[in-house]
Amino acid sequence: DAKTTQPNSMESNEEEPVHLPCNHSTISGTDYIHWYRQLPSQGPEYVIHGLTSNVNNRMASLAIAEDRKSSTLILHRATLRDAAVYYCILRDHGANSKLTFGKGITLSVRP
Amino acid sequence: EPEVTQTPSHQVTQMGQEVILRCVPISNHLYFYWYRQILGQKVEFLVSFYNNEISEKSEIFDDQFSVERPDGSNFTLKIRSTKLEDSAMYFCASIGLAKNIQYFGAGTRLSVL
Numbered sequence: 673d674a675k676t677t678q679p680n681s682m683e684s685n686e687e688e689p690v691h692l693p694c695n696h697s698t699i700s701g702t703d704y705i706h707w708y709r710q711l712p713s714q715g716p717e718y719v720i721h722g723l724t725s726n727v728n729n730r731m732a733s734l735a736i737a738e739d740r741k742s743s744t745l746i747l748h749r750a751t752l753r754d755a756a757v758y759y760c761i762l763r764d765h766g767a768n769s770k771l772t773f774g775k776g777i778t779l780s781v782r783p
Numbered sequence: 784e785p786e787v788t789q790t791p792s793h794q795v796t797q798m799g800q801e802v803i804l805r806c807v808p809i810s811n812h813l814y815f816y817w818y819r820q821i822l823g824q825k826v827e828f829l830v831s832f833y834n835n836e837i838s839e840k841s842e843i844f845d846d847q848f849s850v851e852r853p854d855g856s857n858f859t860l861k862i863r864s865t866k867l868e869d870s871a872m873y874f875c876a877s878i879g880l881a882k883n884i885q886y887f888g889a890g891t892r893l894s895v896l
Contacts (some may be wrong), residue, residue, distance in 0.1 A: 704883075715874045715887035716826060751863040759826075768814055768838040771876075771885060780877075 676760045678777040684750045685782050692745040692777055694760030703748050703762040705733065705747045708771070710758045716773070719745065719758070757780045785809040789875050789888035797896055803889045804860045806875030814878040815858045816885065817850065819843070823859055826874065832858065836876040865895045 677695040696705065697715040707719040720727055720734045722743075727734040733746040747754055757776040763769050788807040796802050807816055817829040831838040833861050849861045859875075862869055872892050876885040 708885075710826070714874075715890050716885075717887065718884045723882060765883065768831050768833055769847065770828040770831055770839060771818075771826075772828065773818075775825060 676762060676774055678758075678760055678774065680775070681778040681780065683780045683782060686746075687749050690747040690754070690779065690781075691752045692747075692758050692760075692779065693742065695742045695743070696760070696762055697741045699762055700764075702764050705734065705736060705740075705743050705767055705772060706761045706763050706771070707732070708759045708761060708773075709756040710759070710776070711753075716759070716771075721763075748782045750779075752781050752783060755779055785886075787877055787886050787888035789873075789891050791891060792889070793892045793894070795894045795896065798867055799864050802862050802865055802893065804862075804873050804893070806858045806860075806888055807856050808858055808875065808877035809879065809886055809894055810812075810856070811882075812877035812879045814838075815850075815852070816876040817860045818874045818876065818887075819874075820874065820890075821868075821871045829860070829873075862893075865893075867895050869893060870895045 695734050702721050704721050706721040708716040709719050710716045720732050722734045735744045757778050759773050759776040788880050790805045815832040818826050820826045829843050830840045832846045847863045851859050872890040874890045875888045
């Protein structure tokens with residue numbers, strides 16, 4: 673499985689934007705970039721995914737570098753509820769493709 | 784919003800006992816998964832299941848583990864003879880026709896004493 677690299681942790685202030693980086697220099701042409709998050713004592717939760725173009729949804733935005741070797745998850749206004757571990761995962765969109773989780777980045781949000 | 788339901792939320796068992804962890808995936812989903820997360824460690828893939836058979840399994844998923852979809856709604860993970868190192872959170876997940884998003888349950892905490 674292609675590997676992703678994320679910082680271990682990041683801190684942000686409530687109501688400010690947060691940019692969570694991810695490097696994936698060995699990404700293949702069929703890999704989609706997925707982001708999941710895991711709130712304390714909960715199961716992983718889908719956040720967003722993309723292939724080449726930047727993506728927006730109600731939770732976040734995903735900015736993908738032109739060479740696809742890196743991406744950034746953007747939370748536009750962090751809330752206390754956004755404190756979680758965020759995982760950047762490469763996934764082939766074969767029907768049965770599993771998710772391979774790394775350690776993720778732990779986001780802390782200061783009130 | 785539809786959700787994946789897992790029961791029980793916490794299971795305590797003695798080493799060597801059999802346990803069955805239960806999951807009810809989202810109703811029109813076709814692909815099912817089990818993952819586990821040992822305390823303080825990464826979420827690890829165990830097995831994927833489609834069309835009533837295992838599609839892929841990890842090296843963790845040895846002969847002590849089995850999965851079953853006994854009816855149209857439940858998806859179960861059985862550990863035949865639990866070991867201390869099986870203590871972990873076990874998450875069930877499912878994917879629908881869009882195949883893009885895995886929906887996870889809240890997990891079952893398994894404690895093997």
